[in-house]
Amino acid sequence: MSDTLSKIEKRTAYILILPAVFLVFSIILFPIFANVWISFKEVGLKDIRIPEPRAKKIVKSIKDNPDQLKIIYKLRNSSLILEIRDVKFQDKLPKNIKPINLDERCSIKSNKIYCKFGNWEAKYRENFQILLQSSDGKKINKKELKNIKPKLTGKSDNILLNTNFTLKNFKKVFFQNEFFDLLSTTFYYTFFGTIGSIVFGILTAQLVNQKFFGRTFMRSVLLFPYVGPVVALAYTWELLLDPYSGTLNNLLMNFQVIQEPLNLLGQKYLTINFFGFDLKLRLALTTVIIFEIWRYFPLAFLFILARLQAVPKELYEAAEVDGAGPLQKFINITLPQITAVISILFMIRFIWNFNKFEDIFLLTGGASGTRTLPINVYEQGFTISDIGMGSAVSIVIVALLLIFMFVYFKLIGKRADEN
Amino acid sequence: MKTKSLIYYSLISSIFLFSLVSIWKILVTLQGIELKNFNFAIIITLGIAISVLNLLIGEKLNYIIKSTFFALIFTFIDGYIVQVMPIWYNIGIFGILIFFSLKINKYNQKNLATEHSSQIVVFDFLTLFGIVLFSFVILFPFYMMLITSFKTQAALLINPLDFSINFNQDFKELFKSYFxxxxxxxxxxxxxxxxxxxxxxxxxxxxxxxxxxxxxxxxxxxxxxxxxxxxxxxxxxxxxxxxxxxxxxxxxxxxxxxxxxxxxxxxxxxxxxxxxxxxxxxxxxxxxxxxxxxxxxxxxxxxxxxxxxxxxxxxxxxxxxxxxxxxxxxxxxxxxxxxxxxxxxxxxxxxxxxxxxxxxxxxxxxxxxxxxxxxxxxxxxxxxxxxxxxxxxxxxx
Missing domain, CATH: 1.10.3720.10 (MetI-like)
Known part of the structure; x- marks a missing residue:
């Protein structure tokens, strides 16, 4: 009895989860595996279109002979690269019409024309004609004839499905793609973005954890950058940072902090004279990191605030009795209480910042020293139109991510064991 | 009362006052009023004087009367004696001073005598700074997004530092970008x-x-x-x-x-x-x-x-x-x-x-x-x- 019940339970469970699992599998897991396949192929953006045989039908009347009509099919192979094999053609005629002098590749069976055109090489074109004769003397209805669409079929190689593999893409990724420059930019961006957002998260959480007028409002406001649409925010920042009409540059020049406008998003290096040493700052990258901190510190803020509010008040009261000042309270009570949440935040933000695409893409498009790995995926795949290379870079990202996640779950597991 | 706490308290509060006043002055210059300088020395001295007076008066006066009194003195010195300013500028300064005096009202000789009072003062003012700063940093881009959408191309080029919306124009002109x-x-x-x-x-x-x-x-x-x-x-x-x-x-x-x-x-x-x-x-x-x-x-x-x-x-x-x-x-x-x-x-x-x-x-x-x-x-x-x-x-x- 209970055996059958558990069987029913199992079956129901599978029915309930199957749609979701299927969808997630086909849209998320399948592409990750497909990346591996594509990354070992030489595929360009133009190769992924499947070649199709196409026909444009033109109906023409013939002078001095109202009983006859001419159809011209403009035939072509849609692909510029691949051939189509065994092209078959089929078109229907109205009942009272018969073709005359039919092309020898074709035959007619009960008002249908069947043709076998054989193989079409790439860029193949042909104007194929059929002469028609009305069999009962009535005028042929041109419109009716035109509205019947011919059907064409053919076989072609799908470049994605054949089994020619190559290591070229990976060689290019590692040796011709300024790979280490890419990697270091990505790590710079990820590391400083993560640290910055956590530091500001701690500061703001500490602020909002005190009582003051307008505190709930302040909490909502602090989350605005995180929930706003990235497109709108990135373009607003671009407007603020513009070297000529931007607010920031004009403000700084107005109060003579700087003499020349700074192209904050378009200049790769800024040389700063620091006590006689020339320091080279990566200006655009720094700006992009600041945007990232601005946009993502609210997540850190929320996590830390939630943790702070769970710290028992008695701890602080006891510390006060023992004569601890605010600084000592922060160092000895608050910090130890939030280290766990900070380490989780660090991993989450690290992984997500590592994959950030939209923010940099919208602000700089990857120019002036802000090219990270995700930007490179887009550039390889869609700007240079090399799908294979794009996939290979994606694979590198996935591999690095798996390493991060392994570390992350190890740490989390350790912490769970400790508790 | 410890001297160290007193110095911390008066210095930090006057610096806080100076920055509030300076922000107001920056906004004012953007509206076309010429200000010669920020008058750092005068404002800091006034700030120290007000904060010390605040301690001396303590609770002998009602806090509303006390704040109004401080605000009036400051506005008079800053807006008439140092440089004659238009009335709306002085109203702003008056508001800032009221806010400031209400904030320092909670300090008195007693609580400045406690052990960590100087640290507490620093933390209090840092919190205030933080709230003002973070609200500004977060909201400013959103505000700019909004006002830019209400401007014309010409207005944007003439003065990129004009942060106001011109409500005197036609409804159709104002919402032109949206149309x-x-x-x-x-x-x-x-x-x-x-x-x-x-x-x-x-x-x-x-x-x-x-x-x-x-x-x-x-x-x-x-x-x-x-x-x-x-x-x-x-x-x-x-x-x-x-x-x-x-x-x-x-x-x-x-x-x-x-x-x-x-x-x-x-x-x-x-x-x-x-x-x-x-x-x-x-x-x-x-x-x-x-x-x-x-x-x-x-x-x-x-x-x-x-x-x-x-x-x-x-x-x-x-x-x-x-x-x-x-x-x-x-x-x-x-x-x-x-x-x-x-x-x-x-x-x-x-x-x-x-x-x-x-x-x-x-x-x-x-x-x-x-x-x-x-x-x-x-x-x-x-x-x-x-x-x-x-x-x-x-x-x-």
Whole structure:
């Protein structure tokens, strides 16, 4: 009895989860595996279109002979690269019409024309004609004839499905793609973005954890950058940072902090004279990191605030009795209480910042020293139109991510064991 | 009272006062009034004098009278003796001084004598600074987005530092950018598409996620643990690594440039987190209710519809709001999949608009306001329900 019940339970469970699992599998897991396949192929953006045989039908009347009509099919192979094999053609005629002098590749069976055109090489074109004769003397209805669409079929190689593999893409990724420059930019961006957002998260959480007028409002406001649409925010920042009409540059020049406008998003290096040493700052990258901190510190803020509010008040009261000042309270009570949440935040933000695409893409498009790995995926795949290379870079990202996640779950597991 | 605390208190409070006054002066210069300098020495001296006086007077005077008194003295010296200023400038200064004196009112000789009083003073003022600073840093870009959308090209070029909206012009002139983006750039259509995609994603995601979450929360089946961990791992995977294979497959299936294709992708990417959040909530519903339902010979479908759904309206609506916000804000997939202006979403349309260097900034900002407002309204209105979900990490970004 209970055996059958558990069987029913199992079956129901599978029915309930199957749609979701299927969808997630086909849209998320399948592409990750497909990346591996594509990354070992030489595929360009133009190769992924499947070649199709196409026909444009033109109906023409013939002078001095109202009983006859001419159809011209403009035939072509849609692909510029691949051939189509065994092209078959089929078109229907109205009942009272018969073709005359039919092309020898074709035959007619009960008002249908069947043709076998054989193989079409790439860029193949042909104007194929059929002469028609009305069999009962009535005028042929041109419109009716035109509205019947011919059907064409053919076989072609799908470049994605054949089994020619190559290591070229990976060689290019590692040796011709300024790979280490890419990697270091990505790590710079990820590391400083993560640290910055956590530091500001701690500061703001500490602020909002005190009582003051307008505190709930302040909490909502602090989350605005995180929930706003990235497109709108990135373009607003671009407007603020513009070297000529931007607010920031004009403000700084107005109060003579700087003499020349700074192209904050378009200049790769800024040389700063620091006590006689020339320091080279990566200006655009720094700006992009600041945007990232601005946009993502609210997540850190929320996590830390939630943790702070769970710290028992008695701890602080006891510390006060023992004569601890605010600084000592922060160092000895608050910090130890939030280290766990900070380490989780660090991993989450690290992984997500590592994959950030939209923010940099919208602000700089990857120019002036802000090219990270995700930007490179887009550039390889869609700007240079090399799908294979794009996939290979994606694979590198996935591999690095798996390493991060392994570390992350190890740490989390350790912490769970400790508790 | 310790001397150290006294020095800390008077110095820090006067520096705080100086920065408040300076911010006001910066704003004033932008309106065209000439200020010779910030008068650092005078204001700091005045600040120290006021804070020391505050201690000396203590509670002998009512705090309202005390603050008004300080404010009047300061305004008189700053606005008439040092440099004669217009009345609206002085009203601003008066307001700042009232705020300042109310803030320092809580200090008296007694509490400055306690052990860590100097640290407490520093922390108090840092908090004040922080609140002002962070509110400004967060809100300023949003404010600029709004006012830029109300400006003309000429006004933007003449004075980029004019932070006001000119309400004296015609209604039609004021909202010109909005009329242009709706008339010329068909933003009405994009709003419809974005709404359709987002609402569609919410419905489809919930339809898939509720049964799956129920199964994960309640039923025993082989591979359940594996499934729950893989949900988390899948959630960590970024969109950028899915883009190329999805692009190729969708091109070959003819799903690119279709709103349907976008809907499938959005649903799949929001499903893991929807399932994760819902199953957590379903687990908290008492099992007894379902047991009673099984006695009544209700099948699983009936249990979900008649018991689980009505009990988890809050959780389901917060998941729905998240999914809506994620789909509404999504940019990467709409960039990849849509290249026909007839099927653009709002985000993609704005990005397309900016691709043309000739497009005036105010149109871009009007579009940005249009795409931002619904999300912020939803967020502010439902904040209570949404914050707990955000802490669960529901919005990836």
């Amino acid at each position: 242009v983006i709706f008339d010329t750039y068909k933003f009405g259509r994009y709003i419809l598409i974005s709404t359709f995609v987002s609402v569609g994603t919410v419905i489809v995601t919930l339809a898939f996620a509720i049964p799956a979450a129920y199964a994960v929360a309640r039923l025993n089946f082989f591979g359940k643990n594996f499934l729950s961990t893989s949900i988390l791992i899948i959630y960590m995977f970024p969109a950028i690594v899915l883009v190329i294979p999805l692009y190729t497959v969708f091109s070959q299936l003819g799903l690119r440039n279709s709103v349907g294709g976008l809907l499938i992708v959005y649903t799949a990417t929001t499903l893991p987190v929807a399932i994760y959040m819902l199953q957590g909530y379903f687990k908290s519903i008492p099992k007894e209710l379902e047991e009673a339902a099984i006695m009544d010979k209700l099948n699983w479908f009936g249990i979900i519809i008649k018991i689980i759904l009505p009990l988890s309206i809050p959780a389901i609506s917060s998941v729905a709001l998240y999914v809506f916000m994620i789909a509404w804000n999504e940019f990467l997939f709409s960039l990849m999949f849509l290249d026909n202006p007839n099927s653009f979403t709002l985000s993609r349309a704005i990005q397309y608009l900016s691709g043309d260097a000739e497009t005036p900034r105010q149109y871009l900002m009007a579009g940005s306001v249009v795409v931002t407002i619904p999300v912020l309204l939803i967020f502010v209105y439902f904040e209570k329900y949404l914050v707990s979900g955000l802490t669960a990490g529901s919005v990836k970004g």
